[in-house]
Amino acid sequence: MEQHGYQIVCYVVGSFVALLFALYAFSYGWWWTKKQDRNQGTEDFVTARASQSMLRIGWSFYAGAVGSWAIVTPSQVIRRAASSAAAPAGVGRSHRHVHIHTQQQQQQQQEQRQCTASNCGTSAATGNGK
Numbered sequence: 613m614e615q616h617g618y619q620i621v622c623y624v625v626g627s628f629v630a631l632l633f634a635l636y637a638f639s640y641g642w643w644w645t646k647k648q649d650r651n652q653g654t655e656d657f658v659t660a661r662a663s664q665s666m667l668r669i670g671w672s673f674y675a676g677a678v679g680s681w682a683i684v685t686p687s688q689v690i691r692r693a694a695s696s697a698a699a700p701a702g703v704g705r706s707h708r709h710v711h712i713h714t715q716q717q718q719q720q721q722q723e724q725r726q727c728t729a730s731n732c733g734t735s736a737a738t739g740n741g742k
Contacts, residue, residue, distance in 0.1 A: 656663070
């Protein structure tokens with residue numbers, strides 16, 4: 613129960629911080645646009661010919677990388693969780709362990725099929741086993 617309360621606090625604080633940041637970004641953007649007070653054509657908007665510093669361009673690349681990471685990461689987390697679903701609480705199962713376990717199950721099923729095909733159960737019951 614204690615962890616549940618902690619999660620609620622984290623979500624509330626995180627949402628509040630994100631809302632404050634969005635408010636700051638929109639107000640700063642509105643102020644900066646009013647400060648520029650010039651007509652920007654389509655060509656200037658698309659090409660930005662030497663109008664941005666290296667720092668802004670670098671932060672733009674960084675934001676793009678973080679954004680792509682945020683989009684791709686949930687699918688990787690789900691894949692890892694699904695591969696360790698047999699473990700209690702999803703802990704301690706590696707891909708190799710799951711693969712070996714699956715191979716062992718396949719071998720057991722194959723042995724059962726061979727035994728059924730050769731009537732292992734009947735010969736063992738009569739005492740004429742291998």
